[in-house]
Amino acid sequence: MPKPSLRETILDAGLKAMFRTGYHGTSVRDVTAAAGAPQGSFTNHFRSKEAFASEVLDRYFLYVRGLVAEALDDRSAPPRARLRRYLDLITGKLANDGFTRGCLIGDFSLEASGSSELLREQLDAIFREWRVPFAACIAEAQAKGEIASDFDADELADFLLASWQGAMLRMKVERSEAALARFKTIAFQTVFKELP
Amino acid sequence: MPKPSLRETILDAGLKAMFRTGYHGTSVRDVTAAAGAPQGSFTNHFRSKEAFASEVLDRYFLYVRGLVAEALDDRSAPPRARLRRYLDLITGKLANDGFTRGCLIGDFSLEASGSSELLREQLDAIFREWRVPFAACIAEAQAKGEIASDFDADELADFLLASWQGAMLRMKVERSEAALARFKTIAFQTVFKELP
Numbered sequence: 193m194p195k196p197s198l199r200e201t202i203l204d205a206g207l208k209a210m211f212r213t214g215y216h217g218t219s220v221r222d223v224t225a226a227a228g229a230p231q232g233s234f235t236n237h238f239r240s241k242e243a244f245a246s247e248v249l250d251r252y253f254l255y256v257r258g259l260v261a262e263a264l265d266d267r268s269a270p271p272r273a274r275l276r277r278y279l280d281l282i283t284g285k286l287a288n289d290g291f292t293r294g295c296l297i298g299d300f301s302l303e304a305s306g307s308s309e310l311l312r313e314q315l316d317a318i319f320r321e322w323r324v325p326f327a328a329c330i331a332e333a334q335a336k337g338e339i340a341s342d343f344d345a346d347e348l349a350d351f352l353l354a355s356w357q358g359a360m361l362r363m364k365v366e367r368s369e370a371a372l373a374r375f376k377t378i379a380f381q382t383v384f385k386e387l388p
Numbered sequence: 389m390p391k392p393s394l395r396e397t398i399l400d401a402g403l404k405a406m407f408r409t410g411y412h413g414t415s416v417r418d419v420t421a422a423a424g425a426p427q428g429s430f431t432n433h434f435r436s437k438e439a440f441a442s443e444v445l446d447r448y449f450l451y452v453r454g455l456v457a458e459a460l461d462d463r464s465a466p467p468r469a470r471l472r473r474y475l476d477l478i479t480g481k482l483a484n485d486g487f488t489r490g491c492l493i494g495d496f497s498l499e500a501s502g503s504s505e506l507l508r509e510q511l512d513a514i515f516r517e518w519r520v521p522f523a524a525c526i527a528e529a530q531a532k533g534e535i536a537s538d539f540d541a542d543e544l545a546d547f548l549l550a551s552w553q554g555a556m557l558r559m560k561v562e563r564s565e566a567a568l569a570r571f572k573t574i575a576f577q578t579v580f581k582e583l584p
Contacts, residue, residue: 215413306488362515
């Protein structure tokens with residue numbers, strides 16, 4: 193059986209550490225200590241802390257893409273219900289962590305985008321890609337007459353994903369589901385209101 | 389003429405540094421170096437980095453309260469227009485920084501609330517206080533029949549402030565006004581739609 197790669201162990205430890213103390217607050221030393229790896233093994237696998245954080249972010253987005261597919265790809269439900277299902281699915285994941293962790297993409301957007309041009313461009317590309325399946329689902333809901341067509345599906349998708357980040361931000365401060373529930377209730381009775 | 393207090397200089401430097409590298413990524417050494425102050429003067433004035441960050445946050449919220457009053461207190465405009473004016477006023481401030489800085493309250497909410505219980509409780513109190521003038525303005529707009537009364541004014545105020553944080557988050561990644569403009573357009577034609 194192949195030995196589990198130290199590279200993977202270091203990436204896992206990095207994700208946990210950066211969730212806790214952010215990009216700036218996490219040192220290579222913190223990560224290798226948490227991974228139980230010698231510091232030299234970090235430099236064997238990663239060019240810099242910035243390049244490492246970029247890989248952590250990519251792995252995290254891979255996980256998010258799986259959740260997006262799980263919620264939006266099941267065509268047995270109507271599109272508006274699938275949008276809602278995504279937010280409910282995320283809510284369940286956040287509840288598992290006691291509402292102490294939000295989304296690494298949002299965390300890095302506020303904390304790292306100002307000082308790392310590499311991460312900022314990567315985050316920009318992530319948001320653009322993230323929007324695509326949501327815009328498709330929203331366009332489908334509009335075509336079916338489930339929701340209003342006053343706004344472009346791309347614009348509504350960006351609005352949804354950004355506002356949801358705001359709800360998670362408030363959730364982290366309150367350590368409760370309240371802001372998530374509020375967002376879902378209000379957004380789905382106004383912006384994404386079901387047409388009669 | 390009294391000498392400008394080193395305490396104030398250190399607080400100003402701390403605000404700038406924490407905007408750039410966050411709570412975890414800013415050391416006392418960074419702050420004193422930026423303030424041109426000996427490190428000992430920091431410990432003369434502040435108990436710990438956490439206590440210092442708490443004062444920085446309080447000073448920042450004092451500034452925000454001024455902007456809230458500037459936008460919402462002028463009763464010559466109708467309440468719905470005053471809400472919109474707040475977002476436009478903030479947009480102007482963010483444009484002055486080239487959309488590279490957002491809101492320290494949002495930054496700390498994501499980055500510091502998980503590790504500092506002191507800051508988390510302070511942020512929670514800030515959001516509760518911040519909501520009050522917005523809820524009053526929204527309730528006034530509802531009483532005048534300017535906007536719908538389907539939701540409680542407190543809930544709408546929390547929704548507005550949280551979603552606006554999400555728009556600023558996306559703005560920081562894109563370094564453009566787009567997410568702010570999108571939020572204002574969509575929110576004021578749906579959630580805060582003017583009734584006929």
